[in-house]
Amino acid sequence: MGGATAANQLEGAYDVDGKGLSVADAMPGGKQRMSILASPEFDWTIDEKHYVYPNHYGIDHYRHFKEDIALFAEMGFKAYRFSVAWSRIFPKGDETTPNEAGLHFYDCLIDECLKYGIEPVITISHYEMPLHLAKEYGGWKNRALIEFYVRYAKVLLTRYQDKVKYWMTFNEINSATFFSALSQGLVPSNGGADKTNVFQAWHNQFVASAETVKFGHELKKDLQIGCMSIYSTTYSFDSNPINQIATQQSIQEFNYFCNDVQVRGEYPVFTQRLHEKYGVKSEDLEITEEDLILLKNGCVDYIGFSYYMSTVESKTGEGTSASGNMVLGGVKNPFLQESEWGWAVDSDGLRYALNDLYGRYQVPLFVVENGLGAIDKVEEDGSINDDYRIDYLRKHIIAMNQAIEDGVELMGYTPWGCIDLVSASTGEMSKRYGFIYVDLDDLGHGTGQRSKKKSFDWYKEVIASNGEKL
Numbered sequence: 316m317g318g319a320t321a322a323n324q325l326e327g328a329y330d331v332d333g334k335g336l337s338v339a340d341a342m343p344g345g346k347q348r349m350s351i352l353a354s355p356e357f358d359w360t361i362d363e364k365h366y367v368y369p370n371h372y373g374i375d376h377y378r379h380f381k382e383d384i385a386l387f388a389e390m391g392f393k394a395y396r397f398s399v400a401w402s403r404i405f406p407k408g409d410e411t412t413p414n415e416a417g418l419h420f421y422d423c424l425i426d427e428c429l430k431y432g433i434e435p436v437i438t439i440s441h442y443e444m445p446l447h448l449a450k451e452y453g454g455w456k457n458r459a460l461i462e463f464y465v466r467y468a469k470v471l472l473t474r475y476q477d478k479v480k481y482w483m484t485f486n487e488i489n490s491a492t493f494f495s496a497l498s499q500g501l502v503p504s505n506g507g508a509d510k511t512n513v514f515q516a517w518h519n520q521f522v523a524s525a526e527t528v529k530f531g532h533e534l535k536k537d538l539q540i541g542c543m544s545i546y547s548t549t550y551s552f553d554s555n556p557i558n559q560i561a562t563q564q565s566i567q568e569f570n571y572f573c574n575d576v577q578v579r580g581e582y583p584v585f586t587q588r589l590h591e592k593y594g595v596k597s598e599d600l601e602i603t604e605e606d607l608i609l610l611k612n613g614c615v616d617y618i619g620f621s622y623y624m625s626t627v628e629s630k631t632g633e634g635t636s637a638s639g640n641m642v643l644g645g646v647k648n649p650f651l652q653e654s655e656w657g658w659a660v661d662s663d664g665l666r667y668a669l670n671d672l673y674g675r676y677q678v679p680l681f682v683v684e685n686g687l688g689a690i691d692k693v694e695e696d697g698s699i700n701d702d703y704r705i706d707y708l709r710k711h712i713i714a715m716n717q718a719i720e721d722g723v724e725l726m727g728y729t730p731w732g733c734i735d736l737v738s739a740s741t742g743e744m745s746k747r748y749g750f751i752y753v754d755l756d757d758l759g760h761g762t763g764q765r766s767k768k769k770s771f772d773w774y775k776e777v778i779a780s781n782g783e784k785l
Protein backbone atom coordinates (compact mmCIF):
# COMPACT_ATOMS: atom_id res chain seq x y z
CA MET A 316 0.00 0.00 0.00
CA GLY A 317 1.17 3.49 -0.78
CA GLY A 318 0.36 6.21 -3.28
CA ALA A 319 0.81 7.29 -6.88
CA THR A 320 1.77 10.43 -8.81
CA ALA A 321 3.11 11.44 -12.23
CA ALA A 322 6.09 13.69 -12.95
CA ASN A 323 4.27 16.11 -15.23
CA GLN A 324 1.57 16.76 -12.64
CA LEU A 325 3.70 17.48 -9.60
CA GLU A 326 7.39 18.08 -10.29
CA GLY A 327 7.19 21.55 -11.85
CA ALA A 328 10.71 22.84 -12.70
CA TYR A 329 9.72 22.36 -16.32
CA ASP A 330 12.81 24.01 -17.74
CA VAL A 331 15.34 23.29 -15.00
CA ASP A 332 18.59 21.29 -15.26
CA GLY A 333 18.29 20.77 -18.97
CA LYS A 334 14.71 19.48 -19.08
CA GLY A 335 13.01 19.82 -22.47
CA LEU A 336 9.34 20.60 -22.99
CA SER A 337 6.87 17.75 -22.87
CA VAL A 338 3.38 17.51 -24.38
CA ALA A 339 1.96 18.19 -20.91
CA ASP A 340 4.00 21.39 -20.68
CA ALA A 341 2.21 22.66 -23.78
CA MET A 342 -1.25 22.02 -22.35
CA PRO A 343 -3.03 25.01 -20.88
CA GLY A 344 -5.19 24.47 -17.82
CA GLY A 345 -8.88 24.93 -17.19
CA LYS A 346 -11.49 25.28 -19.89
CA GLN A 347 -8.89 25.48 -22.66
CA ARG A 348 -7.55 22.06 -21.72
CA MET A 349 -11.00 20.56 -21.59
CA SER A 350 -11.76 21.82 -25.08
CA ILE A 351 -8.41 20.66 -26.44
CA LEU A 352 -8.95 17.21 -25.04
CA ALA A 353 -12.51 17.08 -26.30
CA SER A 354 -11.85 18.32 -29.84
CA PRO A 355 -8.17 19.01 -30.32
CA GLU A 356 -7.40 22.10 -32.38
CA PHE A 357 -4.06 22.88 -30.95
CA ASP A 358 -0.70 23.38 -32.60
CA TRP A 359 1.54 22.74 -29.59
CA THR A 360 3.00 26.19 -29.59
CA ILE A 361 3.58 27.45 -26.10
CA ASP A 362 1.77 30.75 -25.91
CA GLU A 363 2.77 32.31 -22.61
CA LYS A 364 0.57 35.32 -23.14
CA HIS A 365 -2.76 33.61 -23.37
CA TYR A 366 -2.63 30.52 -21.29
CA VAL A 367 -1.73 29.33 -17.83
CA TYR A 368 0.37 26.18 -17.91
CA PRO A 369 -0.17 24.52 -14.53
CA ASN A 370 2.21 21.68 -15.36
CA HIS A 371 5.12 24.11 -15.59
CA TYR A 372 5.16 24.54 -11.85
CA GLY A 373 3.12 21.61 -10.53
CA ILE A 374 3.58 21.58 -6.77
CA ASP A 375 7.32 22.13 -7.14
CA HIS A 376 8.00 18.60 -5.99
CA TYR A 377 11.32 18.89 -7.79
CA ARG A 378 12.54 21.05 -4.93
CA HIS A 379 10.30 19.64 -2.19
CA PHE A 380 10.64 15.91 -2.80
CA LYS A 381 12.42 15.24 0.49
CA GLU A 382 9.66 16.86 2.49
CA ASP A 383 7.01 15.04 0.43
CA ILE A 384 8.61 11.62 0.74
CA ALA A 385 9.02 12.18 4.49
CA LEU A 386 5.25 12.71 4.71
CA PHE A 387 4.62 9.54 2.68
CA ALA A 388 6.93 7.70 5.06
CA GLU A 389 5.03 9.11 8.02
CA MET A 390 1.86 7.57 6.59
CA GLY A 391 3.77 4.30 6.38
CA PHE A 392 3.86 3.95 2.59
CA LYS A 393 5.30 0.62 1.51
CA ALA A 394 5.32 1.59 -2.16
CA TYR A 395 5.40 4.83 -4.10
CA ARG A 396 4.47 4.92 -7.77
CA PHE A 397 5.88 7.86 -9.69
CA SER A 398 6.90 8.49 -13.27
CA VAL A 399 10.14 9.66 -14.78
CA ALA A 400 9.80 12.67 -17.07
CA TRP A 401 11.18 11.45 -20.40
CA SER A 402 12.06 15.05 -21.32
CA ARG A 403 14.36 15.35 -18.29
CA ILE A 404 16.41 12.41 -19.52
CA PHE A 405 16.20 13.05 -23.26
CA PRO A 406 15.08 16.69 -23.55
CA LYS A 407 14.04 16.42 -27.19
CA GLY A 408 13.61 12.67 -27.24
CA ASP A 409 15.84 11.90 -30.20
CA GLU A 410 19.27 12.47 -28.63
CA THR A 411 21.64 9.58 -28.11
CA THR A 412 23.18 10.71 -24.81
CA PRO A 413 21.05 11.13 -21.71
CA ASN A 414 20.99 14.28 -19.61
CA GLU A 415 22.94 13.46 -16.42
CA ALA A 416 21.36 16.31 -14.46
CA GLY A 417 17.91 14.84 -15.11
CA LEU A 418 19.03 11.37 -14.03
CA HIS A 419 20.59 12.83 -10.91
CA PHE A 420 17.16 14.00 -9.73
CA TYR A 421 15.78 10.45 -9.96
CA ASP A 422 18.91 9.02 -8.28
CA CYS A 423 18.07 11.24 -5.30
CA LEU A 424 14.34 10.56 -5.40
CA ILE A 425 14.81 6.79 -5.49
CA ASP A 426 17.41 6.89 -2.70
CA GLU A 427 15.06 9.00 -0.62
CA CYS A 428 12.33 6.35 -0.98
CA LEU A 429 14.72 3.53 -0.16
CA LYS A 430 15.95 5.39 2.90
CA TYR A 431 12.46 4.91 4.40
CA GLY A 432 11.97 1.40 3.07
CA ILE A 433 9.49 2.60 0.44
CA GLU A 434 9.50 0.45 -2.70
CA PRO A 435 9.71 2.66 -5.81
CA VAL A 436 7.34 1.71 -8.65
CA ILE A 437 8.20 3.51 -11.86
CA THR A 438 6.02 4.44 -14.81
CA ILE A 439 8.41 4.99 -17.70
CA SER A 440 6.03 7.22 -19.67
CA HIS A 441 3.05 9.00 -18.15
CA TYR A 442 1.47 11.63 -20.45
CA GLU A 443 4.77 13.44 -20.86
CA MET A 444 6.54 12.52 -24.08
CA PRO A 445 9.00 15.16 -25.32
CA LEU A 446 7.10 17.82 -27.26
CA HIS A 447 9.70 17.70 -30.01
CA LEU A 448 8.68 14.11 -30.80
CA ALA A 449 5.05 15.17 -31.21
CA LYS A 450 5.84 18.19 -33.33
CA GLU A 451 8.68 16.93 -35.49
CA TYR A 452 7.94 13.23 -35.74
CA GLY A 453 4.15 13.15 -35.53
CA GLY A 454 4.08 11.43 -32.16
CA TRP A 455 3.69 7.70 -31.67
CA LYS A 456 2.36 7.01 -35.15
CA ASN A 457 5.98 7.31 -36.28
CA ARG A 458 8.01 4.11 -35.89
CA ALA A 459 11.12 6.14 -35.11
CA LEU A 460 9.70 6.59 -31.62
CA ILE A 461 10.17 2.91 -30.84
CA GLU A 462 13.93 3.34 -30.96
CA PHE A 463 13.85 6.60 -28.97
CA TYR A 464 11.64 5.15 -26.26
CA VAL A 465 13.59 1.91 -25.97
CA ARG A 466 16.84 3.84 -25.67
CA TYR A 467 15.31 5.89 -22.87
CA ALA A 468 13.81 2.86 -21.11
CA LYS A 469 17.13 1.00 -21.30
CA VAL A 470 18.90 3.91 -19.61
CA LEU A 471 16.45 3.75 -16.70
CA LEU A 472 16.37 -0.03 -16.37
CA THR A 473 20.13 -0.31 -16.51
CA ARG A 474 20.78 2.46 -14.04
CA TYR A 475 18.15 1.45 -11.49
CA GLN A 476 18.03 -2.35 -11.89
CA ASP A 477 19.37 -2.94 -8.38
CA LYS A 478 17.13 -0.37 -6.73
CA VAL A 479 13.81 -0.63 -8.56
CA LYS A 480 12.04 -3.92 -9.13
CA TYR A 481 8.58 -2.77 -10.33
CA TRP A 482 8.06 -0.93 -13.62
CA MET A 483 5.26 -0.01 -16.01
CA THR A 484 5.85 0.86 -19.65
CA PHE A 485 3.01 3.30 -20.53
CA ASN A 486 0.44 4.93 -18.32
CA GLU A 487 -3.17 4.21 -19.30
CA ILE A 488 -2.23 3.08 -22.78
CA ASN A 489 -5.92 2.66 -23.71
CA SER A 490 -6.59 6.32 -22.90
CA ALA A 491 -5.68 7.14 -26.51
CA THR A 492 -9.36 6.44 -27.16
CA PHE A 493 -10.00 9.96 -25.87
CA PHE A 494 -6.60 11.37 -24.79
CA SER A 495 -4.45 10.70 -27.84
CA ALA A 496 -2.86 14.15 -27.67
CA LEU A 497 -1.40 13.52 -24.23
CA SER A 498 -0.76 9.81 -24.53
CA GLN A 499 0.35 9.49 -28.16
CA GLY A 500 1.30 13.03 -29.17
CA LEU A 501 -1.29 13.03 -31.96
CA VAL A 502 -2.47 16.56 -32.71
CA PRO A 503 -4.14 18.26 -35.70
CA SER A 504 -0.88 19.53 -37.13
CA ASN A 505 0.39 15.96 -37.50
CA GLY A 506 -2.81 14.31 -38.65
CA GLY A 507 -4.50 14.23 -35.27
CA ALA A 508 -6.51 11.49 -33.65
CA ASP A 509 -7.52 9.87 -36.94
CA LYS A 510 -8.19 6.23 -36.01
CA THR A 511 -5.59 4.82 -38.39
CA ASN A 512 -3.04 7.01 -36.61
CA VAL A 513 -4.27 5.90 -33.19
CA PHE A 514 -4.02 2.19 -34.08
CA GLN A 515 -0.59 2.66 -35.66
CA ALA A 516 0.55 4.61 -32.61
CA TRP A 517 -0.74 1.85 -30.36
CA HIS A 518 1.09 -0.75 -32.37
CA ASN A 519 4.33 1.19 -32.11
CA GLN A 520 3.81 1.55 -28.37
CA PHE A 521 3.12 -2.19 -28.03
CA VAL A 522 6.36 -2.97 -29.85
CA ALA A 523 8.31 -0.47 -27.73
CA SER A 524 6.80 -1.94 -24.58
CA ALA A 525 7.60 -5.53 -25.63
CA GLU A 526 11.18 -4.64 -26.47
CA THR A 527 11.53 -2.96 -23.08
CA VAL A 528 10.11 -5.96 -21.24
CA LYS A 529 12.39 -8.32 -23.14
CA PHE A 530 15.42 -6.17 -22.40
CA GLY A 531 14.47 -5.86 -18.72
CA HIS A 532 14.11 -9.62 -18.30
CA GLU A 533 17.43 -10.29 -19.99
CA LEU A 534 19.05 -7.65 -17.82
CA LYS A 535 17.71 -9.02 -14.57
CA LYS A 536 15.43 -11.99 -14.19
CA ASP A 537 13.41 -10.76 -11.27
CA LEU A 538 12.44 -7.35 -12.65
CA GLN A 539 8.65 -7.07 -12.78
CA ILE A 540 7.49 -5.05 -15.75
CA GLY A 541 3.80 -4.39 -16.21
CA CYS A 542 1.42 -2.70 -18.58
CA MET A 543 -0.97 -0.05 -17.34
CA SER A 544 -4.47 0.69 -18.55
CA ILE A 545 -7.73 2.22 -17.42
CA TYR A 546 -10.38 -0.28 -16.43
CA SER A 547 -13.94 0.87 -16.70
CA THR A 548 -16.54 -1.54 -15.41
CA THR A 549 -19.25 -1.22 -18.04
CA TYR A 550 -22.88 -2.13 -17.50
CA SER A 551 -25.47 -2.76 -20.16
CA PHE A 552 -28.18 -0.15 -20.69
CA ASP A 553 -30.83 -2.81 -20.08
CA SER A 554 -31.42 -6.53 -20.58
CA ASN A 555 -32.15 -6.19 -24.26
CA PRO A 556 -29.67 -8.65 -25.84
CA ILE A 557 -28.61 -6.16 -28.51
CA ASN A 558 -27.62 -3.71 -25.81
CA GLN A 559 -25.69 -6.46 -24.06
CA ILE A 560 -23.79 -7.18 -27.27
CA ALA A 561 -22.98 -3.49 -27.59
CA THR A 562 -21.69 -3.52 -24.03
CA GLN A 563 -19.57 -6.58 -24.67
CA GLN A 564 -18.03 -4.95 -27.72
CA SER A 565 -17.27 -1.80 -25.83
CA ILE A 566 -15.63 -3.83 -23.04
CA GLN A 567 -13.51 -5.68 -25.58
CA GLU A 568 -12.44 -2.40 -27.14
CA PHE A 569 -11.71 -0.43 -24.01
CA ASN A 570 -10.81 -2.95 -21.31
CA TYR A 571 -9.27 -5.82 -23.28
CA PHE A 572 -7.67 -4.66 -26.53
CA CYS A 573 -4.43 -3.19 -25.14
CA ASN A 574 -4.17 -5.66 -22.26
CA ASP A 575 -4.61 -8.61 -24.64
CA VAL A 576 -1.66 -7.51 -26.77
CA GLN A 577 0.59 -6.73 -23.84
CA VAL A 578 -0.29 -9.70 -21.62
CA ARG A 579 -0.87 -12.41 -24.24
CA GLY A 580 1.53 -11.07 -26.84
CA GLU A 581 -0.95 -11.14 -29.69
CA TYR A 582 -3.80 -9.14 -31.13
CA PRO A 583 -7.23 -10.37 -30.01
CA VAL A 584 -9.67 -12.06 -32.36
CA PHE A 585 -11.95 -9.02 -32.41
CA THR A 586 -9.25 -6.73 -33.85
CA GLN A 587 -10.59 -6.98 -37.38
CA ARG A 588 -14.07 -6.00 -36.25
CA LEU A 589 -12.63 -3.06 -34.34
CA HIS A 590 -10.75 -1.86 -37.41
CA GLU A 591 -13.91 -2.13 -39.50
CA LYS A 592 -15.88 -0.16 -36.93
CA TYR A 593 -13.50 2.76 -37.40
CA GLY A 594 -12.85 2.32 -41.09
CA VAL A 595 -9.22 1.40 -40.49
CA LYS A 596 -7.74 -0.66 -43.33
CA SER A 597 -5.27 -3.29 -42.15
CA GLU A 598 -3.10 -2.61 -45.22
CA ASP A 599 -2.65 0.98 -44.01
CA LEU A 600 -1.07 -0.21 -40.78
CA GLU A 601 2.60 -1.09 -40.65
CA ILE A 602 2.81 -4.29 -38.65
CA THR A 603 5.71 -6.55 -39.52
CA GLU A 604 6.28 -10.26 -38.88
CA GLU A 605 9.21 -9.33 -36.62
CA ASP A 606 6.94 -7.05 -34.62
CA LEU A 607 4.54 -9.92 -34.01
CA ILE A 608 7.36 -12.18 -32.83
CA LEU A 609 8.61 -9.45 -30.53
CA LEU A 610 5.14 -8.99 -29.02
CA LYS A 611 5.17 -12.69 -28.11
CA ASN A 612 8.59 -12.36 -26.49
CA GLY A 613 7.79 -9.27 -24.50
CA CYS A 614 4.70 -10.17 -22.48
CA VAL A 615 4.29 -8.18 -19.29
CA ASP A 616 4.54 -9.71 -15.82
CA TYR A 617 1.51 -8.03 -14.33
CA ILE A 618 -1.34 -5.67 -15.08
CA GLY A 619 -1.33 -2.27 -13.44
CA PHE A 620 -4.60 -0.46 -13.84
CA SER A 621 -6.47 2.63 -12.77
CA TYR A 622 -10.01 2.39 -11.52
CA TYR A 623 -12.08 5.45 -10.73
CA MET A 624 -15.60 4.75 -11.94
CA SER A 625 -17.96 2.53 -13.83
CA THR A 626 -20.02 3.44 -16.87
CA VAL A 627 -23.29 2.41 -18.45
CA GLU A 628 -23.19 1.76 -22.15
CA SER A 629 -25.60 3.91 -24.14
CA LYS A 630 -28.56 2.25 -25.77
CA THR A 631 -27.51 0.80 -29.13
CA GLY A 632 -27.70 3.34 -31.91
CA GLU A 633 -27.82 6.34 -29.63
CA GLY A 634 -24.08 6.90 -29.44
CA THR A 635 -22.60 8.11 -26.20
CA SER A 636 -24.60 10.65 -24.34
CA ALA A 637 -22.85 12.59 -21.65
CA SER A 638 -23.50 11.78 -18.03
CA GLY A 639 -21.57 14.93 -17.18
CA ASN A 640 -18.51 12.68 -17.43
CA MET A 641 -16.43 13.98 -20.31
CA VAL A 642 -13.84 11.28 -20.00
CA LEU A 643 -15.58 7.97 -20.50
CA GLY A 644 -19.02 9.01 -21.73
CA GLY A 645 -21.92 6.60 -21.28
CA VAL A 646 -25.21 7.28 -19.54
CA LYS A 647 -25.99 7.99 -15.92
CA ASN A 648 -26.39 5.02 -13.57
CA PRO A 649 -29.48 5.56 -11.38
CA PHE A 650 -28.02 3.31 -8.66
CA LEU A 651 -24.84 5.30 -8.15
CA GLN A 652 -23.72 8.67 -6.84
CA GLU A 653 -21.35 10.73 -8.95
CA SER A 654 -18.39 12.92 -8.08
CA GLU A 655 -18.54 16.61 -8.88
CA TRP A 656 -17.05 15.73 -12.26
CA GLY A 657 -19.70 13.16 -13.05
CA TRP A 658 -17.51 10.13 -12.27
CA ALA A 659 -19.81 7.36 -10.95
CA VAL A 660 -18.60 6.14 -7.55
CA ASP A 661 -18.81 2.36 -7.64
CA SER A 662 -16.70 0.23 -5.33
CA ASP A 663 -18.46 -3.00 -6.33
CA GLY A 664 -17.28 -2.16 -9.83
CA LEU A 665 -13.71 -2.54 -8.57
CA ARG A 666 -14.41 -6.01 -7.21
CA TYR A 667 -15.90 -6.81 -10.60
CA ALA A 668 -12.86 -5.35 -12.38
CA LEU A 669 -10.42 -7.43 -10.36
CA ASN A 670 -12.36 -10.63 -10.93
CA ASP A 671 -12.78 -9.90 -14.60
CA LEU A 672 -9.11 -9.13 -15.27
CA TYR A 673 -7.81 -11.99 -13.17
CA GLY A 674 -10.26 -14.43 -14.72
CA ARG A 675 -9.19 -13.41 -18.21
CA TYR A 676 -5.43 -13.13 -17.77
CA GLN A 677 -4.33 -14.97 -14.58
CA VAL A 678 -1.48 -12.56 -13.99
CA PRO A 679 -1.02 -10.55 -10.79
CA LEU A 680 -2.95 -7.29 -10.63
CA PHE A 681 -1.87 -3.98 -9.21
CA VAL A 682 -4.39 -1.18 -8.57
CA VAL A 683 -2.02 1.67 -9.30
CA GLU A 684 -4.61 4.46 -9.35
CA ASN A 685 -7.91 4.97 -7.57
CA GLY A 686 -9.41 7.85 -5.67
CA LEU A 687 -11.88 10.67 -5.45
CA GLY A 688 -11.22 14.04 -7.04
CA ALA A 689 -12.95 16.66 -4.91
CA ILE A 690 -12.87 20.30 -3.94
CA ASP A 691 -11.51 20.46 -0.40
CA LYS A 692 -12.40 23.16 2.08
CA VAL A 693 -9.79 24.49 4.47
CA GLU A 694 -11.45 25.38 7.79
CA GLU A 695 -10.46 28.43 9.77
CA ASP A 696 -8.28 26.35 12.06
CA GLY A 697 -6.52 24.94 8.99
CA SER A 698 -8.10 21.48 9.18
CA ILE A 699 -9.47 19.72 6.11
CA ASN A 700 -12.23 17.25 6.90
CA ASP A 701 -12.32 15.09 3.80
CA ASP A 702 -14.69 12.41 5.09
CA TYR A 703 -16.04 11.94 1.54
CA ARG A 704 -12.56 10.83 0.45
CA ILE A 705 -12.19 8.47 3.40
CA ASP A 706 -15.58 7.01 2.59
CA TYR A 707 -14.66 6.47 -1.07
CA LEU A 708 -11.33 4.83 -0.28
CA ARG A 709 -12.74 2.70 2.53
CA LYS A 710 -15.38 1.21 0.24
CA HIS A 711 -12.81 0.50 -2.46
CA ILE A 712 -10.46 -1.19 0.00
CA ILE A 713 -13.34 -3.38 1.20
CA ALA A 714 -14.00 -4.27 -2.44
CA MET A 715 -10.35 -5.25 -2.91
CA ASN A 716 -10.47 -7.40 0.21
CA GLN A 717 -13.55 -9.14 -1.19
CA ALA A 718 -11.78 -9.70 -4.51
CA ILE A 719 -8.83 -11.26 -2.68
CA GLU A 720 -11.29 -13.60 -0.96
CA ASP A 721 -12.71 -14.35 -4.41
CA GLY A 722 -9.23 -15.66 -5.28
CA VAL A 723 -7.73 -12.70 -7.11
CA GLU A 724 -3.98 -12.18 -6.87
CA LEU A 725 -3.59 -8.52 -5.93
CA MET A 726 -0.05 -7.15 -5.68
CA GLY A 727 -0.70 -3.75 -4.27
CA TYR A 728 -2.68 -0.56 -4.04
CA THR A 729 -1.39 2.93 -4.72
CA PRO A 730 -4.24 5.47 -4.63
CA TRP A 731 -3.90 8.36 -7.02
CA GLY A 732 -2.53 11.78 -6.15
CA CYS A 733 -1.49 10.92 -2.60
CA ILE A 734 -0.39 14.53 -2.44
CA ASP A 735 -2.50 17.18 -4.22
CA LEU A 736 -1.29 17.79 -7.76
CA VAL A 737 -2.42 19.17 -11.11
CA SER A 738 -5.36 17.26 -12.58
CA ALA A 739 -4.71 15.54 -15.91
CA SER A 740 -8.11 16.23 -17.44
CA THR A 741 -8.78 19.74 -16.12
CA GLY A 742 -5.23 20.99 -15.63
CA GLU A 743 -6.38 22.52 -12.37
CA MET A 744 -5.27 22.20 -8.75
CA SER A 745 -8.77 22.43 -7.34
CA LYS A 746 -9.62 18.84 -8.31
CA ARG A 747 -7.76 17.26 -5.42
CA TYR A 748 -7.08 13.64 -4.49
CA GLY A 749 -4.44 13.95 -1.78
CA PHE A 750 -4.02 12.93 1.82
CA ILE A 751 -1.72 15.95 1.85
CA TYR A 752 -3.10 19.36 0.99
CA VAL A 753 -0.97 21.75 -1.05
CA ASP A 754 -1.77 25.43 -0.76
CA LEU A 755 -1.95 26.41 -4.43
CA ASP A 756 -4.90 27.48 -6.57
CA ASP A 757 -5.72 26.93 -10.24
CA LEU A 758 -3.49 29.80 -11.28
CA GLY A 759 -0.59 28.48 -9.23
CA HIS A 760 -1.01 31.16 -6.56
CA GLY A 761 -0.44 30.27 -2.91
CA THR A 762 2.28 29.36 -0.47
CA GLY A 763 2.77 25.81 -1.73
CA GLN A 764 2.75 24.75 1.90
CA ARG A 765 1.87 21.11 2.65
CA SER A 766 -0.63 20.15 5.38
CA LYS A 767 -2.29 16.94 6.49
CA LYS A 768 -5.94 16.30 5.71
CA LYS A 769 -8.13 14.16 7.95
CA SER A 770 -7.58 11.28 5.53
CA PHE A 771 -3.84 11.39 6.30
CA ASP A 772 -4.21 9.88 9.77
CA TRP A 773 -6.94 7.55 8.59
CA TYR A 774 -4.78 6.14 5.81
CA LYS A 775 -1.84 5.80 8.16
CA GLU A 776 -3.92 3.45 10.33
CA VAL A 777 -5.18 1.56 7.31
CA ILE A 778 -1.64 0.87 6.18
CA ALA A 779 -0.47 -0.04 9.68
CA SER A 780 -3.29 -2.58 9.96
CA ASN A 781 -2.81 -3.79 6.35
CA GLY A 782 -6.34 -2.81 5.37
CA GLU A 783 -7.99 -4.29 8.46
CA LYS A 784 -8.74 -1.09 10.35
CA LEU A 785 -10.94 0.92 8.03
Ligand code: BGP
Nearest residue numbers: 321486487688737738739740741
Ligand atom coordinates in the same frame (compact mmCIF):
# COMPACT_ATOMS: atom_id res chain seq x y z
C1 BGP B 1 -5.63 9.14 -14.72
C2 BGP B 1 -4.24 9.60 -14.98
C3 BGP B 1 -3.66 10.48 -13.96
C4 BGP B 1 -4.63 11.24 -13.13
C5 BGP B 1 -5.93 10.57 -12.84
C6 BGP B 1 -7.02 11.44 -12.30
O1 BGP B 1 -6.34 9.10 -15.91
O2 BGP B 1 -3.35 8.53 -15.17
O3 BGP B 1 -2.62 11.18 -14.55
O4 BGP B 1 -4.61 12.58 -13.25
O5 BGP B 1 -6.44 9.92 -13.95
O6 BGP B 1 -7.60 12.16 -13.34
P1 BGP B 1 -7.86 13.70 -13.25
O7 BGP B 1 -6.57 14.32 -12.83
O8 BGP B 1 -8.28 14.11 -14.58
O9 BGP B 1 -8.92 13.85 -12.22
